[in-house]
Amino acid sequence: MASSSYGSREGLTSRQAASSSSREISLQIDPINADLDDHILGLRGQLSKLKGVAKEINSEAKFQNDFISQLQMTLTQAQAGVKNNMRRINKKIMQNGSNHLVLVVLFALGCFFLVYLVSKFSRR
Numbered sequence: 001m002a003s004s005s006y007g008s009r010e011g012l013t014s015r016q017a018a019s020s021s022s023r024e025i026s027l028q029i030d031p032i033n034a035d036l037d038d039h040i041l042g043l044r045g046q047l048s049k050l051k052g053v054a055k056e057i058n059s060e061a062k063f064q065n066d067f068i069s070q071l072q073m074t075l076t077q078a079q080a081g082v083k084n085n086m087r088r089i090n091k092k093i094m095q096n097g098s099n100h101l102v103l104v105v106l107f108a109l110g111c112f113f114l115v116y117l118v119s120k121f122s123r124r
Helices: 035-122
Strands: 012-016 025-029
16 A cells, blocks of 8 residues: 555545554645635535535435325225225115116017007007
């Protein structure tokens, strides 16, 4: 490991740790370069902005989750309503289906009777 490969800014230099087998790096800050304080303050500002963004993302995610939960509840209620209405319709069809069959038989008998009367009076 080269010691100059870890120096990322002016005023920061790296040196090997006391044990040569360790992968730790010790940084030595040069007090002459005072722009590090400004850099730290800038990083703190960016950190507070990121915290604000994270809070906004969290509140938006909660809102979206609540919205999806409400949609799921609405969909479940709609499915239950459709199922109940289908049950009612099927019950009405079953009840009125037998009445319908009786009406069809009566209509057919009425037609035969009408044809009989027409044929009887038409021969005279």
